[in-house]
Amino acid sequence: HFIDPMEIIRKFMALTPMAIGYALLNGFYEEFFFLGLLTSVQDRYKWWILLCSTIIRISFHTYQGMLWALTIGVGFGLLYYFLYKYKVKNLLPFFLVHALADMYGSSLLYVLISWRK
Secondary structure, three states: OEOOHHHHHHHHHOOOHHHHHHHHHHHHHHHHHHHHHHHHOOHHHHHHHHHHHHHHHHHHOHHHOHHHHHHHHHHHHHHHHHHHHHOOOOOHHHHHHHHHHHHHHHHHHHHHHOOEO
16 A cells, blocks of 8 residues: 655645635634634633534535534534633634645545555
């Protein structure tokens, strides 16, 4: 089995400046909304806000299919929430990780699908 790591680099290099810009903006506005604004509520509302933000995050990703929407919305959403709320009090890493996931996501998926036996 082998994966050609250069394929990821080639796919990334094929991204247009518009796609990179969109990924950066998307990473910013989603995480600013979900982590920045929604975690600044009073503690008595935090579980309601977490539930609502998880549902909204899932709905944002349904175009990728329900399995991926649930994985992103619940899995990554809760991971990001708890990391931000209790460990990393800086939104910048979350903006960048989200943007990189948007940029590399299709490249990584392509490599995994084209994995030769």
